[in-house]
Amino acid sequence: MKNGKVIYGIFLVGIGILFSLQSIGLIDNFWSFSWPLLLLFVSIGFHLGFFLSGAKKQQAGLLVPGGILFVLSILFMFEEMTNxxxxxxxxxxxxxxxxxxxxxxWLFGGREFGLLIPIFILFGLSFVFIIQNLFTFNVLSFWPAILIIVGLFLIFGRTSRTSKDI
Structure with a gap:
């Protein structure tokens, strides 16, 4: 526990020094670039909490906010740098x-199949919207064709027949 106190102490002293330097005018507009770093440190804290606890499956819930905050901190750093x-x-x-x-x-918490469903839905949605933003044509106009193809695959696609199906 003593190592944790030292790490938090160093972190607080560093933040205090940076804000002091900003208040006397040596650092200009520190907060606009530093707040995403706070999210990154919190994210790292969640990940360290999981891995330092022995990476137990019961503690894998710490990785959800850790992963979300990690991606958002990187995104916000990019957004701040590009105004x-x-x-x-x-x-x-x-x-x-x-x-x-x-x-x-899913990766560290037991790899339950049911968790893959929302993961793939969210990945798919973000992928479609990113592609839509990258190209000038509207990708969403192809949704009816995608639905027809998936529906035809479900109707006519190869299935493995078991004794329960017959």
Whole structure:
């Protein structure tokens, strides 16, 4: 526990020094670039909490907010560096962040099949919206064709027949 106190102490002293330097004018606009770092440190704290506890499956829930905050901190750092000029294109990464958090839960928490369903839905949605933002044509106009193809596959696709199906 003593190592934890030292780490938190160093962190608080560092933050205090940076804010002091900003208040006397040596650092200009520190907060606009530092607040995503706070999210990153909290994310790292969640991940360290999981891995330092022995990476037990029961503690894997710590990885959900850890993964979400990690992706969001990287996104917010990018947005702050570009003065939020790409935010109309980067909004699907909010959905992607939740998918990453759930994926970490699946990966380290027992790999339950049911958890893959929301993960793939969220990954798929974020992927479609990112592609839509990258290209000038509207990808969503292809949804009816995608639904028809998936429906035809479900109707006519190969299935493995078992004794229960017959």
């Amino acid at each position: 939020w000029s790409f935010s109309e294109y980067t909004w699907p990464f909010y959905i992607f962040a939740v998918a990453i958090g759930l994926f970490e839960l």
